[in-house]
Amino acid sequence: MLDRFFSPSRRPRHDLAYIGDFRHSDDASALVAEEIAAHARAGYSTILVQINSPALRGNPPIRPAIRACVKRGEAAVWESSTPPVHARLGVLHDPIAPSFAAEARPEIQLERALFVVNTPVFDAAGAPRFDPSRTAEQLHAWLNCPIEWAPAWPQVRQQFLKLARAPSLLASDWAPVIDSTRWSLERTSPRGRVPVVGRHSRPEDRFWPDDFGDLLRVYPVSDTVDTALLGLPAKLLRPFSGHLPGNWTLYDFDSVAPERFLGSIDFFLFSHASRWPSPMDRGVLEAMASGAVAVLPPHLAACFGEAGVYAKPGWDSLMMVTSLHRDAERFREQAARGQAMAGERFSPERHLERLARLIGRPRGRVGGRAVERTARRSPKAMPDPRHRRPAAAKRPVLFTATNGIGLGHLTQLLAIAKRVPNDIQPVFATMSQATSIVRDAGYPAHFFPDYRYAESPYGLWNRWLEVELSALVEFYQARAIVFDGVIPYDGILRAGARSANLPMIWVRIPMWKRALWDDAVDRAKFFDLVLDTGELAEAHNVGARIPYDDKLEVIPPMLLCDEAELLSFEEARAQLGLDAAGPAVLLQLGSGNNQALVPVVQHIVSTLEDLGIEQIVIADWVIAEHPLESWPSVTLLRNFPNSHYLKAFDFVVSAAGYNTFHELIGYGVPTIFVPNEKVETDDQLGRSRFAEEHGLGLCMAVTELDNFESYAQRLMDPAERGRIVAACRQRHWPNGANVAAARLAAAVAGQA
Numbered sequence: 001m002l003d004r005f006f007s008p009s010r011r012p013r014h015d016l017a018y019i020g021d022f023r024h025s026d027d028a029s030a031l032v033a034e035e036i037a038a039h040a041r042a043g044y045s046t047i048l049v050q051i052n053s054p055a056l057r058g059n060p061p062i063r064p065a066i067r068a069c070v071k072r073g074e075a076a077v078w079e080s081s082t083p084p085v086h087a088r089l090g091v092l093h094d095p096i097a098p099s100f101a102a103e104a105r106p107e108i109q110l111e112r113a114l115f116v117v118n119t120p121v122f123d124a125a126g127a128p129r130f131d132p133s134r135t136a137e138q139l140h141a142w143l144n145c146p147i148e149w150a151p152a153w154p155q156v157r158q159q160f161l162k163l164a165r166a167p168s169l170l171a172s173d174w175a176p177v178i179d180s181t182r183w184s185l186e187r188t189s190p191r192g193r194v195p196v197v198g199r200h201s202r203p204e205d206r207f208w209p210d211d212f213g214d215l216l217r218v219y220p221v222s223d224t225v226d227t228a229l230l231g232l233p234a235k236l237l238r239p240f241s242g243h244l245p246g247n248w249t250l251y252d253f254d255s256v257a258p259e260r261f262l263g264s265i266d267f268f269l270f271s272h273a274s275r276w277p278s279p280m281d282r283g284v285l286e287a288m289a290s291g292a293v294a295v296l297p298p299h300l301a302a303c304f305g306e307a308g309v310y311a312k313p314g315w316d317s318l319m320m321v322t323s324l325h326r327d328a329e330r331f332r333e334q335a336a337r338g339q340a341m342a343g344e345r346f347s348p349e350r351h352l353e354r355l356a357r358l359i360g361r362p363r364g365r366v367g368g369r370a371v372e373r374t375a376r377r378s379p380k381a382m383p384d385p386r387h388r389r390p391a392a393a394k395r396p397v398l399f400t401a402t403n404g405i406g407l408g409h410l411t412q413l414l415a416i417a418k419r420v421p422n423d424i425q426p427v428f429a430t431m432s433q434a435t436s437i438v439r440d441a442g443y444p445a446h447f448f449p450d451y452r453y454a455e456s457p458y459g460l461w462n463r464w465l466e467v468e469l470s471a472l473v474e475f476y477q478a479r480a481i482v483f484d485g486v487i488p489y490d491g492i493l494r495a496g497a498r499s500a501n502l503p504m505i506w507v508r509i510p511m512w513k514r515a516l517w518d519d520a521v522d523r524a525k526f527f528d529l530v531l532d533t534g535e536l537a538e539a540h541n542v543g544a545r546i547p548y549d550d551k552l553e554v555i556p557p558m559l560l561c562d563e564a565e566l567l568s569f570e571e572a573r574a575q576l577g578l579d580a581a582g583p584a585v586l587l588q589l590g591s592g593n594n595q596a597l598v599p600v601v602q603h604i605v606s607t608l609e610d611l612g613i614e615q616i617v618i619a620d621w622v623i624a625e626h627p628l629e630s631w632p633s634v635t636l637l638r639n640f641p642n643s644h645y646l647k648a649f650d651f652v653v654s655a656a657g658y659n660t661f662h663e664l665i666g667y668g669v670p671t672i673f674v675p676n677e678k679v680e681t682d683d684q685l686g687r688s689r690f691a692e693e694h695g696l697g698l699c700m701a702v703t704e705l706d707n708f709e710s711y712a713q714r715l716m717d718p719a720e721r722g723r724i725v726a727a728c729r730q731r732h733w734p735n736g737a738n739v740a741a742a743r744l745a746a747a748v749a750g751q752a
Helices: 026-042 064-071 132-143 154-161 212-218 258-262 282-290 298-307 315-326 328-344 348-359 369-375 408-417 435-440 458-476 490-497 519-526 569-576 598-610 642-648 658-666 684-693 702-715 718-729 736-749
Strands: 013-020 046-050 085-094 108-117 147-151 196-200 226-230 248-251 267-269 293-296 395-401 424-430 445-447 481-484 504-508 529-533 552-555 584-588 615-619 635-637 651-654 671-673
Touching: 013 026, 013 108, 026 046, 026 064, 026 085, 026 282, 026 348, 046 085, 085 348, 108 132, 108 348, 132 147, 147 154, 154 298, 196 258, 196 282, 226 258, 258 282, 267 282, 267 315, 282 293, 282 298, 282 328, 293 298, 293 315, 293 328, 298 328, 315 328, 395 408, 395 458, 395 736, 408 424, 408 435, 408 481, 408 504, 408 658, 408 736, 424 435, 424 458, 424 736, 435 445, 458 490, 481 490, 490 519, 504 736, 529 736, 552 736, 569 642, 584 598, 584 642, 598 615, 598 702, 615 642, 642 658, 651 658, 658 671, 658 684, 671 684, 671 702, 702 718
Parallel strands: 013 046, 013 085, 085 108, 108 147, 196 226, 196 267, 226 248, 267 293, 395 424, 395 481, 424 445, 481 504, 504 529, 529 552, 584 615, 584 651, 615 635, 651 671
Antiparallel strands: none
């Protein structure tokens, strides 16, 4: 039937056919993928002809870069059940070209063909890697069409010209393609106080120095530079014992998007295996396109010209780096030269000009039925069948919070989520056990147990967290990650870093108990923006400061609810079942998960009852491990948020966590603050003392519990309560949650 339908005159025609084993070589597959993407944008049609190589064991999948091309509809896939391939130009890339005797030749009709050679013909010792003459004969017999060889680099062309019987060479090099718009970053000066040097590449021996000694010569151990390496082969570190050098940071390959990694370094220091005479590493081009200054071995000057700077690895290259780091103008000029060359000589436009000279204007049809079949998403990609992706008009953002002793981190994210524009869809991935309040607010919520509750080794738990969050980013096609917590875990950082342009925002309570430059604070460098939530008690803040001014913004204190959302006195008392005539007091001392609350609550309840206060309400936290149910005479408040009911009370006895503290002062509620001093980082005592010093409330440490009666008697006096309310009202501020939502919206808009 198909043979009758597809007569010779009606067989599908394609502009290009790429032939090879696309399960092999990430590097070569990435080269092919860039070309295909450029062709599709210009209207050229491409079909992929997969030829399995018997040398490749285990039947691995097609490489991700090629799968992405098919998924986007930039190329169709030839299947044996479909008609023969008829293309104007066949392209084979070394080293993923097929073994020509591997299997029966597929039905391919080509007008002409190119064999693109990306790797050297000879190694550094002069030994041939393959026999060009024999390969040319096999290729001609296999394809049965005119064939030209296309060197990718000038060094490869020079090697061909030295052969006694050189094959027919394309007039110009088939240079790698790089879309500079994907990589380009504005570079006005180096990033930090010391130069940040490094490089990224696949963990293949040929791309890296020969051994550990050579590695140290290229990337020195020195406190005068910071070194970051992505994809370093593990075997190069085997001779090293003990901890890594303090100035080194290593990233596993594929753990960080190369675009994001290159944005973190100033200088790209390149060196390759001595047996590999040519660069053959697109990483050099990617670095130049990003604006990182490429410091290269002198023998590569013929290839990259003024786009790079040249010095022998070791002392010479370190001096070159130091000199450029000290001179911002020279650094900026050199970065611009590298970007200009990458954007011109290796651009998609230059590649398309080369292609047009070969085959003329596009004639084929982009895509095909095979594309549609391949593009279907496997159900395995869905992390939870109960959750659906937001509508296409929505832009999903992943909100992730750590599990504190209370609800503070989750509450702050909810405050932002309720104020983002309608076209942003918050999706929560939280370690807090209070996922019910997120779902009640109408947001998708995924729960991840904290490593302490998961009873898992910290490193293993982080790897698991990375996988789970990465799956959510992929499933929802998230446009940003917003993290709220004290310590940005490795799993969160690595999940965000996998995406090249995924904005990462850290919402952070800065009032820590200690001023300490530690790993948690330094991790701000991995975020695009750090929002330090404003503190009324800033004068008492000794907390660790973010050292990266270009990433930091201090916003006003955040509130979950605007005051207009609070219930009136009458409504709040009615819903709580309280008499409107008598005094009422609220106790909200926290979840009790890190301190013994029962004795404290018992003393306070007994004292209030002795003072004649019969209407006592205790806030029972959703995540409390030990519910406060020991007092039959009191009312338990289990609705979230507590703030809806604050106008029902004459005064409050409360812990001084960030959200609670600012709510009580922001709404003008007379309060006795009882700080939880067992919190590891949050300085509740500092906040409480500030409130008392400025007449915004009273401060009573747990050790002063015997004096509670005198504190309570003060707030039973209407005049004293009035003074506190008046002082609080003078501290009015705009809700910082609106500012945070606006900053998030701006970051997401940049991803459109």
